[in-house]
Amino acid sequence: MAILEILKVPDPRLKQVSEPVSEFDDVLQAFIDDLEEARQDGPAAVGIAAPQVGMFKRIVIIDCSGTRKPVPNHGHLILVNPEITHWEGYEPGREGCLSVPDYTGNVIRATHIKLSALDRHGEPLEFEMEGYEARAAQHEIDHLDGMLFIDRVVSRRTDLFQRKVYQKGGKRKKG
């Protein structure tokens, strides 16, 4: 079938709050497959949220396993009715969005989160996420609440250096 079309700003539907999923039927399974297809079709897309294709249900897909430098991640995740139950730390990082073409900007996100969700069949999931993957989950869950990253973008001038200063101690170990 044709690939689902991505809603783009300033489409007011992107501001809509999505409804929880209650039926884990064949219709849902087919939609999730279509959503995955749309994600893979998006240029360099790591994640996608159902409302970005005009389906106002609380479903997101993320896959942080393909970064240039590997980051801690749980692979390909389909998260239904995801909920962040715990936030910790914060740092700015660069984001872009399939729904906001030709723009990237810095957004402050929690560095560590705990998240509960259901899988595509309604089975419960629990994750602890950090860094890039935590950012992915927060960006996509924002979509479910009608929030875009451009609503949270911060000035490049003020924040990036602070981040380096704060992280200086721990950061070097990784490299």
Next chain:
Amino acid sequence: MSDKWQMLTLIGKDAPGIVAAVTSALADSGVSLGETSMLRLGGNFTVMMMVSGGADEARLRELLGPVIEARGMCLHVDPIDAHLHEHLVPNVQVTVSGADRVGIVAQVTAALAEGGFNILDLDSDVAGSADEPVYILLITGIATEPVEAIERRLEPLRADGVSVNVTPIETYIG
């Protein structure tokens, strides 16, 4: 948009309301803005704006005349070959800080240029105090070589006691 663009540069003593005064004068005459950047540098208001809408330099000077005169600002206008929707996404960030001395920016950017680093954005500032000024430099851009290679290029600065951090930027798209 196939409109002709002018790059308008305005400099003056900073005061509240300058941006509003300038942009209103332009908007009222149908001049539209493209990408712009406004910064406060050493207590001065500075702005560079891509403007379009058919106004040439003479017309822009006429439109902004009252604001410029009232606030004692300098205006500079250049016709430019410009396009919107051509953003490049940086993949590396370099931050440098150290005791202020002549030539830090030159030294850092020369080392980066040798490795083919394309600087998209550079901010530098002087923090600290008049007695002990600290130079802070923030660069984002596109590197074609690994972060480790850039680190090696900047190593001589570290030996000089300058703090250098090179971090990959992994832009999240979703």
